[in-house]
Amino acid sequence: MIFAETEIGGVWLVTLEPVEDHRGFFARTWCEREFAAHGLDDRWVQCSVSFNRQRGTLRGLHFQRAPHDETKLVRCTMGAIHDVVLDLRRDSPTFRKHAAVELSAVDRKMLYIPRGCAHGFQTLVDDTEVFYQISAFYAPQHSAGVRWNDPAFGISWPCPDPILSDRDRSYPSFED
Numbered sequence: 001m002i003f004a005e006t007e008i009g010g011v012w013l014v015t016l017e018p019v020e021d022h023r024g025f026f027a028r029t030w031c032e033r034e035f036a037a038h039g040l041d042d043r044w045v046q047c048s049v050s051f052n053r054q055r056g057t058l059r060g061l062h063f064q065r066a067p068h069d070e071t072k073l074v075r076c077t078m079g080a081i082h083d084v085v086l087d088l089r090r091d092s093p094t095f096r097k098h099a100a101v102e103l104s105a106v107d108r109k110m111l112y113i114p115r116g117c118a119h120g121f122q123t124l125v126d127d128t129e130v131f132y133q134i135s136a137f138y139a140p141q142h143s144a145g146v147r148w149n150d151p152a153f154g155i156s157w158p159c160p161d162p163i164l165s166d167r168d169r170s171y172p173s174f175e176d
Contacts, residue, residue, distance in 0.1 A: 006099040010114035041071040058162035060120015068139035069115040079128025080104035081121040089116035
């Protein structure tokens, strides 16, 4: 695997290194030693999948508050997404900044998202599936989010009229 840190400290784009032959390829998507060598969380307690029927579906920006804050490793297994990580760590030099990358089933890249960051994505094609490895158990009472279009963050989303859940639509502005 090839690890490339993004402009947000602790957020990494991970590229697989497939070994190919006439049958297809084989590639590792996880190696405890390689993640630990980069100082990254190497314990996953849950895996989840998000299936999205329509292009333009936007999920986020979500996070869990301490003590149930979580690290995520995100991969698009079908389709393509515009993936966004927002730094909400108050002591970080990139506080309130975001990084955006495209993840797709074709490129098979993964995004490592550390604790203290919010995460969201927008689907770029119909029938898109996203696979998550998560370091903390889901704790609904600690589940939180920030508004996807909050001007405090200046995030540009590729599809201007997103399909949203009521929950994602109702998050307050960051300043509130």
